Amino acid sequence: MDVELIxxxxxxxxxPPFDLLPDEVLDTLPQLLTVRYLRRGVDFPPEHGEAPPAILLRMGAVELRDDEGRLLQKLCEGDIYTGACPDTAEALATKGKCVEDSLLYLLPCDALQSLRQRFTPFNSYFEQSIRLRLQQAISQLQQSQGNISNLMSLDSGALIRREPVSIAPEASIRQAAQLMSEQRVSSLLITEQQQLLGIVTDRDLRQRCIATGTDTAEAVSSIMSREIFTLEAERPAFDALMEMTRRQIHHLPVTRSGALLGVLSATDLLHQHSLNTVSIVGRIRRSSTTDELVETAQELPELQLQLIQxxxxxxxxxQALCAVTDALSQRLLTLAEEKLGSPPVPYVWLVCGSQARREQTAFSDQDNALLIDDALQPEHESWFAELARFVSDGLARCGFEYCPGEVMATNPKWRQPLREWRRYFSQWINSPEPMALMHSSIFFDMRPLHGEEALYTPLRDEVxxxxxxxxxxxxxxxxNALKHRPPLGFFRQFVLVHDGEHDDSLDLKHRGVIPVVDLARVFALSAALPQLNTQERLRAAEQAGALSRDGAEDLLHALEFIxxxxxxxxxxxxLAGEALDNYVRPETLSRLERTQLKDAFAxxxxxxxxxxxxxQTARFA
Amino acid sequence: MFASLLSLDYRRKRLLKRLPPGVMRDFYAVPFPSRSSDCRELEFAALDLETTGLNPQQDEILSVGLVILRGEQIELQSATHRLVRPQSDIPENSAVIHHITDDHAATGESLAQVLTELLPLLAGKVLIAHHARFELQFLRTACERHFGCRFFMPTIDTQEVARRTLERRNQSFRPQQMRLAELRERYHLPRYRLHNALSDALAAAELFLAQLAQHDLSRPVAVKNFLLKV
Structure with missing residues (x-):
């Protein structure tokens, strides 16, 4: 009869992972099991004879602790314990106790082993390397979100449709325009003996020739853009998009092994993307009032959604969202300068925190500061106060809330000449106080966005x-970096926290993202690395030998997954029309995602x- | 104390002398476990029968479910489920309980055949069943009819164990609290769909493990603590 042990x-x-096994294996698997019942308070795992078993919890709960009695894990219905089996990734140590009456299914380790050998997907669940498991998890997550974006999977070179069209620098502007019409291109490379000298675009012809009344018989080199950024063909098309967005250009020469391959235009990328960051940034650049900026900023959530999907x-x-935020801030600063007149002394607008790290999501808080030339006089202060007010209010209207900690240029404390900033940093670094340092860590993620970058660079190098x-x-x-701890894992509908307490929901930001961001900052500062982005910091720290290769890989994968x-x-x-937050309820996660998250936490x-x-942080906490 | 297991084994030996070779003789040839044995050293057979009704004289066995326990461990490899082909039609009011239809039952074996397979599995073990008198009565009737022989063996009734526990604590209880599903819930055992002979046998086996676990397991736990009085 077919109902045996149904x-x-x-x-x-x-x-999981038994759900990965084929039906006919599942039909016979129950026969390999033995059943045990352990009462609350009894040691776990139970003593076994000559053959150690893997243990699946059918009912009840088990706590596993290390030799020092610290909680490592809490198992419940459906969890599997392989600690008694040889060759498993499970922590060695472990003294366990049933904390509830528990019904256990025991599967001999050799039977488990043979299933692992026969079924690859089943085996990967037990894969020893957390790294491999996380890699798999990330690709699964991307696949579940639909098509992998072309921009990430394609090389920039793959989007080049034709040979580059070029002309000599001494050719006339008219000849250049004729060639562009003939070849139906919107940009022309100016080359001399295979060397790229510059680029001329439709816009250059309009703005630098026709609008200024320049004679079209003049050499084309007189209107070309000179300092040309080129991109290697191997870089993903996404990078091309980012470079165009950041540099506010629409044409990007692409090279392979140093040789010119062709020109990638924003239109080429546009074909790959419907709502695209380049076009939004373009609109931002053209906006002449805060109202227009606010209107464009309303598209940000939709952009975020599209990019995720x-x-x-x-x-x-x-990175994409940050390019838009940067453009918004820059445009607001330009508008402010137009309104207030030119700055009385040089200054640089600094962005801090997640925007500096390029890790912003749509509608993070705004964090910014002003660094002003030491020539600052008291009568200049009102100009800078008004600048800060204009930009900060504008950002708030665009959806970037005021920083609750007042880390904004509107706060006089963070609107200071260079010598004051030097004094701040010197105090934080040379006579650190835990509380002050906690609040100031945001200033160790800082990036100049607008103004005299030369003011900032020496400060950064000193710091x-x-x-x-x-x-x-x-x-x-x-x-400080150890203040935010990832949870141990999950227990039923709860998040299992370090001290054995339970949370109802998982704060992905503070228990997942922030711990990695904080670690990366320490690695970067300890090796005096200028990088700000967490991924870049981790890679640079690995290069500099401040972090092992495995350590860097693990953290990168964990961060990416979370x-x-x-x-x-x-x-x-x-999509559900709810307010955005970072809190995930465990019951909304699949069992697989829970396991994957647990790996990331580990x-x-x-x-x-x-x-x-x-x-030795215990002495400095 | 005539109701002792010693006398049960005495009865077994006396009966054995008179039995002709066959299934029943083989069954009684294996000694019953001693009443003072530690449960962890014994083997148990958890059994459940689905029948056409409640009267062992008139009603018939339709299916048998059995699972073996070695000490405090249920061996699922031993799980056995057998359909029995009844002599008469299955009454509708019983079919709604066990979901065995006439067509289904027709694929079964004869009761004699099933008993012949079953009895060697029971020999030397302690029987476990929930409301065991029911299983015992049907087995007794079946053995008398088919082999002309009495049937008895040391038996644990998980319902009786539960009742005694509550009575010892002077706790009052309603009859429905003594049902298998309710008792399992009490011991935090999973909910099973009942009235499949194998599921019920497994359900009783797990309930017994839970009852056993209530004792101080650092010392031997004699099986006589659980045995049904005969």
Whole structure:
């Protein structure tokens, strides 16, 4: 009869990794099991004879602790424990206890092993390397979001449709225009002996020739753009999009092994993307009032949604959004200068925190500051106060809320001449106080956005040099970086927190993203690395030897997985018309996602522990 | 204390002397476990029968479910389910309970055949069933009819164990609280769909493990604590 042990078969079929097994294997699997019942308070795993088993919890709950009694994991219905089996990734240590009456299914380890050998997907669940599992998880997450965006999977070179069209620098403007019409191109490269000298576009012809009344018999080199940025063909098309957006250009020469391959235009990219960052940034650049900017900014959530649905990873998403935020801020600054007149002394507008790291989501808080030339006089202050007010209010109207911690240029404290900024940093670095340092860590993620960049560069270099030298400062920064801990995992509908407490929902930002961001900052400062973006910091730290290759890979994967999950969560909220937040309820996660998240948490925790050891943070907390 | 297991094994030996070779003789040839044995050293057979009705004289066995326990471990490899071909039609009021139809039952084996397979699995073990008197009565009738022999063996009735536990604590209880599903819930065991002979046998086996786990397992737990009085 076909109903044999149907209760047990159904349970297996509903729980990973057994749900990955074919039906005929599931039909016979129950026969390999033995059943045990352990009362609350009894040691786990139960003693076994000569053959150790893997244990699947059918009912009840088990806590696993390390030798020092710290909670490692809490198992519940459907969880599998392989700690007694040889060759498993499970933590060695573990003394367990049933914390509820528990019904267990025992599967001999050799039977498990043979299933693993026969079925690859089943096996990958037990894969030893968290790294491999996380890699898989990220690609699964992207696939579940629809097509992988062409922009990420395509090389820039693959989008080049034709040979480059070029002309010599001494040719006339008229000849250049004729060639462009003939060849139906909107840009022309100016080359001499295979060397790229410059580029002329339709817009240059309009703005630099016709509008100014320049004689078309003059050499085309007189109206070309000279400092040309080129992109290697191997870089993803996404990078081309980002470079165009950031540099506010529409044509990008692409090279392969140093040789010109062709020109990529914004239109080429537009074909790959419907609502595209380049066109939004273009509109921002053309806006002449705050009202127009506010109108364009309303498209940001829709842009975010589209980018997520196109299968973009969180890193690419935040980079794209950040390009738009940067453009908005820059445009507001230009509008402010138009209104207030030119600045009385040089200044640079700095962005801080997530915008500086290019890790912003649509509608993060605004964090900014003003660095002013030391020639600043008291009578100049009102000009800068008004500038800050204009930009900050404009950003708020565009949807970027005022910073609750008042880290804004509107706050006089963060609108200071260079010598004051030097004094601030010197104090934070040379006589660190835990509280002050906690609030100031945002200033160690800082990027010039508009104005005299030359004001900022020396300050940054001084700060980095001081950071590296000052061990005590690094100890405190490390202690700060360990304030946010990832949870242990999940237990039923709860998030299992470090001390064994439960949370109802998982804060993906503070328990997932921020811990990695904080770690990366310490690595970067300890090696005096100028990078700001967390991924770039981790890669640079690895290059500089401040972080092991495995450590960097683990953190990168963990961050990417958690941040992408967060982006997807926010996209779902947006679709449902809800307010966006970072809180995910465990019951909305699939069992697989829970396992994958647990891997990501484990990777972060391992690096936090390494940092704890290295900086002896317990003494500096 | 005539109702002791010692006398049960005495009865077994006396009966064995008179039995002709066959299934029943083989069954009684294996000694019954000693009443003082630690449960962890014994083997148990959890059994459930689905029948056409409640009267062992008139009604028939339709299916048998059985699972073996070695100490405090249920061996699912031993799980057995057998359909029995009844002599007469299955009454509708029983079919709604066990979902065995006439067509389905017709694919079964004869009761004699099923008993012949079943009895060797029971020999030397302790029987476990929920409301075991029911299973015992039907087995007794079946053995008498088909082999002309009495049937008895040491038995644990999980319902009786539960009742005694509550009575010892002077707790009052309603009859429906003594049902298998309700008792399982009490011990935090999963909800099964009942009235499949194998599911019910497994359900009783797990209930017994839970009842056993209530004892101090650092010391031997004698099986006589659980045995049904005969």
């Amino acid at each position: 209760e047990i078969r159904e349970f297996l079929a509903a729980h 196109s299968g973009m990873t969180a890193d690419h998403l935040t 980095l040099a001081q950071c590296r030298e000052n061990r005590i400062f690094l100890h405190y920064m490390a202690a 941040a992408t999950l967060r982006a997807r969560h926010q996209a779902e909220q947006q 990777a972060i925790r391992a690096m936090q522990e390494a940092m704890e050891q290295r900086y």
